[in-house]
Amino acid sequence: MPISDIKAHFAAGGTAVNGWCAIPSALTAEIMGRAGFDMMTVDLQHGLIDYQTALTLLQVLQGLPAPVLVRVPWNEPGIVMKCLDAGFSGLICPMINTAEDARRLVEAARYAPLGGRSFGPTRANLVHGPSYARAANDRIVLLAMIETREALANLDAILAVEGIDGIYVGPSDLGLSMGFEPTLEPKAPAVLDAIAQIVTRTRAAGRIAGIHTGSPAMARAMQAQGFHFTSLLTDVRLFVNALAGTLAELRQSTAETVKGY
Numbered sequence: 001m002p003i004s005d006i007k008a009h010f011a012a013g014g015t016a017v018n019g020w021c022a023i024p025s026a027l028t029a030e031i032m033g034r035a036g037f038d039m040m041t042v043d044l045q046h047g048l049i050d051y052q053t054a055l056t057l058l059q060v061l062q063g064l065p066a067p068v069l070v071r072v073p074w075n076e077p078g079i080v081m082k083c084l085d086a087g088f089s090g091l092i093c094p095m096i097n098t099a100e101d102a103r104r105l106v107e108a109a110r111y112a113p114l115g116g117r118s119f120g121p122t123r124a125n126l127v128h129g130p131s132y133a134r135a136a137n138d139r140i141v142l143l144a145m146i147e148t149r150e151a152l153a154n155l156d157a158i159l160a161v162e163g164i165d166g167i168y169v170g171p172s173d174l175g176l177s178m179g180f181e182p183t184l185e186p187k188a189p190a191v192l193d194a195i196a197q198i199v200t201r202t203r204a205a206g207r208i209a210g211i212h213t214g215s216p217a218m219a220r221a222m223q224a225q226g227f228h229f230t231s232l233l234t235d236v237r238l239f240v241n242a243l244a245g246t247l248a249e250l251r252q253s254t255a256e257t258v259k260g261y
Contacts, residue, residue: 002065003038006090006141007165010208016229017219018069018210021057022047023235029057032235033064041069041231044079045094051079055086055123062087062127069141075101077108084109085120087127090141092168092210097150099157105144106163110137114163141165143210147173152194159205166208166228169198184214184233199226 003009003016010016019037021029024047033040040061042054049057054070061068069090070083083091093105107115114137125132128139144158145151147170151158158164172182175191186192195211202209203226210229213219214237219230233241 003067005139006039006067007139007208010228014228015223018229018231019066020212020231020234021061022049023239024049024053024057026056026060028235028239030060030064033061033066037066037232039067039069039229040064041071041092042088043071043234044083045071045073047234047236051082051086054083058086058088069143071145075105075108077104080105080108081117081120084117084136084140085122085124087121087124089139090143092143092145094145094170095147095151095173096144096158097148098154099161102144102158102161102164105142106161109140109142110163137163141208143168143208145170146198147171148177150177152198155198155201156205159202159207164207166210167198167202169195169209169211169227171195171212171214184212185218195222196225 016038019032019035019040020043021032021040022043042049042057044054058068067089069092070088071092072079072083075093075096080091091109096102096105109115109117111117111133119133121132142163142165144164144167146155146167171184171186174194175186175188176182178190180188180191199209209227211222211227212231213222214233216232219232222230
């Protein structure tokens, strides 16, 4: 069944697999959106997508039965407010390392009295209805990315900030900050232990926990650890993997055929 309310879905014990759009194409976004992901995220940080393209992708994806989140490029009020005014159902913010970072994010993303978000939800009103201003603070999902040693040390303080609904783990940056090679499939025990600590402490605080993963096996393992949702690669990586695998299969079958003659 499609997710109509992300917070309620997870509060009821639900889990989800998140699709990730980094290619600035309405067609690839539609393909991703129709593939069967439970939720979708448009990436303005490391993807190739700017604000106007993100708006176009959102319009495409909101015609499909999955809530759409955005990862903003930075903890900057202007882009946070513009993305929410566009009508995204949730927001992921990178590099939230301290409780003060988290409070600045809440200030930009929540309406008064919880925050200081400026009112002007031009498209959000069209999508979410005239009661958007009253409902936004409760309905919009606000996730702080935990991806550094500093953030790990400050995790409990970040989770305690009112208005933060949960966290999203970036394994590559987390591993990098701990002295390891950046990867979406970490094998270093120290990084895996840090991830386990994050999900345990986040669940204990009653918050949502999400994580980016580099394979179906890792996604399954992270859900088994207690993550509410896992993001499976990105549209770019899925395309590259499929292309490489298909071409390798062709090369192998061609070589075997030639060898047989």
